[in-house]
Amino acid sequence: MTCRNGIALALMLSLCVAPLAATAAAASVDATAPLPEGDRAFYMEVGEAAQQAERGDTLGAAIVFERLLADPRLATLPVEGRSHVWASAAMVAAEQKDFTLATQRLQQALAINPRNAYARLRLAWFQLHGQQPVAAADSVIRGAADSEGSPDITTDMVWQLDTELKDLPEKRLALLQALFDRSWKNDGVEPVELWVTLATLQVEAGHGDRVAATLERVDAPIALVRLRSDKRFDPYLQRDDARHEPVAAARRQIDRLRVETMLRPGLNETAVELATALMIAGELGDVVGMTDQLAAAANAATEAPDEEGFSIGWMLDTRSRALRRLGENDRAVANQLIAVRMAGATDMVSQKLNLAALYMALHRPMMAREVLRELDSADMSVYGISSHALVSLMTARQLNDEAAAQRAWTVLQANRTAAPGQYRDALITDNRMDEAAQTVIAQLADPMERGQVLLELQDMREGPVLVGERDYHDRWNQMEKRADVQAAVAKVGRIATYPLFAY
Structure with a gap:
């Protein structure tokens, strides 16, 4: 019921902060360049303070950085060095959970050196945390341009930003294009879902000359199913070309990931992607x-x-x-x-x-309900909140609990624009088939929702239908065969059969 779309921002911040201080401090010194003795000693103190923070003594490191920022020697450092010291001090403040101070110090680092990509990308975290997604996107775009090589930004933040910019297609396009142009990857894995979004935004914005280059980096089965199902991409895909055939792409992806897991063994994103690729195949x-x-x-x-x-x-x-x-x-x-x-x-x-x-x-509704009670909406995205409400509704129907069902509907209704898929599935759950069909038709008419709903309508492999989902499954099959739904599909796409699982 949920996808790997990211985690709560507060959790992301706690994950990203710990290793950052030493990274910035290390970046402040060019080991090959001759340095005045005073500068070298100062840099060593900065590095020791950063290491102190990494060892867990963030309070002690914070005290040291307060002294170092007031030290007259700081003003004698080159621009790049001064900027990195301020960035290191910012991340120690973040480890102390003083995000306001961290933001101020990152801004000072950028005032000294506007091309400090490390500081710029860290500032984006705090802008997003402060519910400033446009400012965060601008920081990522600028930081990506100033990065040497691929931008140092996590997949979770990119997904979060992409979600936040859903209603701002021009900014969303600029963000994804900036990451694409700098060859950004997710821990070495091509983020093909984001590139499909980028290609869609390019088509809608009239940037057809860029679409072919974007699709060159899309070589994964489910992404290709989405593209083949959408008539907007017919000019860019040759349907009889093995390069664009999903089953062949699944085999290539598995072979590629097997090699990469041998080169990069361990529990990492590549291993996760291999397991997922095997599942899809x-x-x-x-x-x-x-x-x-x-x-x-x-x-x-x-x-x-x-x-x-x-x-x-x-x-x-x-x-x-x-x-x-x-x-x-x-x-x-x-x-x-x-x-x-x-x-x-x-x-x-x-x-x-x-x-x-x-x-x-x-059909173990009491056990499902117990798990749902353990979840706090403060830790969830809108997608997660709506997924929680959908499972709550299905569980309530199994328990004949009308009050719980109505509470779930309140949430689903409030988030129907941001999470139309869950709202549609709730309608199907309650056998409101005309409304469900109209929601599907509206999704097909929406340029950015179309690809996902077309994917869901494809004839693909399924596992055994379990007793608790049987009614929903039967109603979904009824809905997709409706004449009004089929007519809406024919206007913008097509349905085909693929011997693959959708996820």
Whole structure:
């Protein structure tokens, strides 16, 4: 019921802050350049303070940085060095949770050196945290341009920004184009979903001359299914070319990711992407096999290392889905429970929503409700809040709890524009089929919603339909066969059959 769209910003901040101070301090010194003795000594003090913060003594490091920022030697440093010292001091302030001070210091770093990409990209975090998505996007665009190589920005922040800019297509286009032009990747993995969004924005903005270059970096099966289903991309895709054939792309993706996991072994984004690619291709046994040892180790552990929790959580989540599709429901639940425990603070919201959805599908509504009660909406995006409400509605219907159903509807109604897919699924759940069809037709007419709903309408592989989701499944099939829905599809796209899972 939920996608890997990112995590709560407060959690992202806590994840990104810890390693940053030393990075900025290290950047302030060119080890090959001769330095005056006084400057070298000052840089060493800065580096020691940053290391002190990394060891956990952030209060002590903060005190040292207060002294260093007032030290007359700071004014004698070159522009780049002074700027980096201020950036290091900012990130120590962030570790102290003083985000206002951190922002002020980053602004000072940029006043000294406007081309300090490190400071610019860190400032974007705090602008986003301060609910200034346009300013954050501008900082990313500028920081990307000033970066040497790929911009140092996480996928979570990019996804968050992309979501926040949903109603600002020109700014969204500028952001994604800036990242594309600087060859930004997600931990070495091409973010093809974002490039499909970029290509869509380019078509809508009349930048057709840029679309072909964007699509050159889209070589993944589900992204290609979306593109092939949308008539806007017919001028840019040759449907009989193996380069644009989803099943062939699935094989290429798996082969490519297998090589990359050998070159970069461990629990990382590449391993997660490989498990997902195997799932999409229907190689369910391979998903289970590649995660057997991980599941055994995770089952014996109480928590995952902080730096690996995200990857472990999602690999076990994928394993759980594979087991469900293999008909091993009890093992699927057991592994999803481990995924929740291992994800920890990094992505527990998504894992718990998926656990609740699994319980609901198995017609275990009380267990689903118990999981949902553990979630705090403050930790969720609008997508997450709406997903929570949708599962709550489905669970309420299984329990014949009208009051709970109405509470869920209040949330779904409030977020129907931001999360139309969940609102539509709620309509189907309550058998309001005419309204559901009209929502689908509206999604097909929306330039940015069209690709997702076309993907959902394709004839693709499915796992066993569980008892708790049977009514919804039957109603969805009824809806997509309606003449008004079929006519709306024919205007903008097409439906085809693919021997792949959609996720």
